[in-house]
Amino acid sequence: MxxxxxxxxxxxxxxxxxxxxxxxxxxxxxxxxRPDFVERVRLHQQIAATKQVATPLREILPGRVRTLVxxxxxxxxxxxxxxxxxxxxxxxxxxxxxxxVRPLPGTLAVGEWESAERARTVLAAMPADGVVTVIGGGPTGIETASEIAAARPDLDVRLVGTAVAETFTGRARQRILDGLERLGVAIVNDGVAAAEPGSVRLRSGQEERSDLTLWAIVSxxxxxxxxxxxxxxxxxxxxxxxxxxxxxxxxxxxxxxxxxxxxxxxxxxxxxxxxxxxxxxxxxxxxxxxxxxxxxRFVGRGVSLGRKDAVVQLTRRDDTLRDGYLAAKVAVAAKEAATRGASFGARTGFGGSW
The missing domain is CATH 3.50.50.60 (FAD/NAD(P)-binding domain)
Structure with missing residues (x-):
């Protein structure tokens, strides 16, 4: 067969x-x-150089499985x-x-391996006081802005979105916003109309400096x-x-x-x-x-805020949100366990949910 x-x-x-x-x-x-399995949910870590997220397929597939690149x-x-x-x-x-992802011209997509690799190179060469703009207020945008801000506190990091953390509610959402503020991430409640080398133009018409502009929206x-x-x-x-x-x-x-x-x-x-x-x-x-x-079946929605903070809002089985949430070290452990579990499933064939 x-x-x-x-x-x-x-x-x-x-x-x-x-x-x-x-x-x-x-x-x-x-x-x-491509010849690799990419942990896509960790690409923000690849950009910030806090983790390598690609593994050759030959290392995690049985020898009798043929691969075509x-x-x-x-x-x-x-x-x-x-x-x-x-x-x-x-x-x-x-x-x-x-x-x-269909990134706006002039931006680099977080969710694509090749684009994330280019972004990593640019970020690594960026001098202190450089400006990074992350477009997208969902979990990918939040995690990308947080990861960069935590890894490079010498940079100015801006998160642009019309509704940041809107997939979370109540105290959990506020905890995410507070976590971003503690990391020094500036939240801009706007959209981006255009991006050019060195700058972005917001939909409000304002033009801002941007040495690296990242697109964190799934299209x-x-x-x-x-x-x-x-x-x-x-x-x-x-x-x-x-x-x-x-x-x-x-x-x-x-x-x-x-x-x-x-x-x-x-x-x-x-x-x-x-x-x-x-x-x-x-x-x-x-x-x-x-x-x-x-x-x-769902258990929760989680978002990392760098390597030392996270928020996990609990959900009902149908993914509707509960009031309760986890934060700080407990949430970091839960979020990391979920991410590692997904990778373990891919590498072994175990198909559970968290």
């Missing part, structure tokens, strides 16, 4: 490693545009058509191409599924059944950010359990059993 895994992020790696363990004799091919044109009819006209056949496939998903003829929702995510299979082609499982799984959001705590569950369902199908329905 031939199994193709398209994408080597959290969901794809969990699926590949789990299939390798559960289905003996499966011929598994992992297709990815290339891009995919289309998928369908049991064939993955690759860039350059080559192809790879499959009996079953996992579509796990994640989400994308959508790749159009691979749509251009392949698979049914997608308005945002381009693959429409799946209760078992994480494409409603267009049940041989294709869609997992992670690129899948329209009810109740899920862009997060590794969604991608890891989806990748594991889809792999389990394939094992059930191969064994002649019925696949199991997938149900997403």
């Amino acid at each position: 031939k199994v193709a895994v398209i994408g080597a992020g959290y969901a794809g790696m969990v699926a590949a490693n789990r299939v390798a363990k559960k289905i003996k004799g499966a011929e598994i091919t992992v297709i990815n545009p 290339t891009t995919v044109d289309t998928i369908g009819d049991g064939v993955v058509r690759l860039a350059g006209g080559e192809s790879a056949g499959f009996d079953f496939a996992f579509l796990a191409v994640g989400s994308t 959508g998903v790749p159009d691979l599924a749509a251009r392949s003829g698979l049914a997608v929702d308005d945002s381009g995510r693959v429409i799946v059944d209760d078992f994480l299979r494409s409603v267009t082609d049940p041989r294709i499982f869609a997992v992670g950010d690129c899948a329209a799984v009810p109740g899920s959001r862009f997060a590794c705590q969604c991608s890891v359990p989806q990748g594991g569950h889809a792999a389990d369902n394939l094992a059930r199908i191969v064994a002649g059993k019925s696949p199991a329905r997938f149900s997403m």
Whole structure:
């Protein structure tokens, strides 16, 4: 049996490693545009040079798993058509191409490996009193601004967003804002209209100095599924059944950010359990059993504020927020455990949730 895994992020790696363990004799091919597994949720640490976040695929995949470092044109009819006209056949496939960023011209994207590497080089060469602008008030923007401010207190760090930390509420949100202030991060409640070398122009019309401008906003998903003829929702995510299979082609499982799984959001705590569950369902199908329905379960939402502070707001199973939250050392430990757990799942095939 031939199994193709398209994408080597959290969901794809969990699926590949789990299939390798559960289905003996499966011929598994992992297709990815780069030869590494990148811990995407740690790219802000890569930029700030507080951690290396890329590991060669050959180090975390079994030797019998084949890897192809290339891009995919289309998928369908049991064939993955690759860039350059080559192809790879499959009996079953996992579509796990994640989400994308579309940075404003003149900025460097936090969520892309190559762009994050360029940002790391620029930041490392930046003299004291340099100015860094981070665009995006969500968790990625908060973590990026915090990580840089904690690692480089000699720099001026600015976080630009119309609603900073809006995915948190009440005392937890205020605790995040207070943490940013303690780190010296200036919050600008505005948007960015344009970015040029050395400056940014805010939507309000004000122009500000910026020696490094980082884009920390996720914009959508790749159009691979749509251009392949698979049914997608308005945002381009693959429409799946209760078992994480494409409603267009049940041989294709869609997992992670690129899948329209009810109740899920862009997060590794969604991608890891989806990748594991889809792999389990394939094992059930191969064994002649019925696949199991997938149900997403949440525990909390976390954000790091450098290496020594964090906030984790507790949630109900359906991701609605509770009043309670963790902060400081306890939250740092919980957030780090969740991040390490996602990486462990990708490296081993264990697909739990935190």
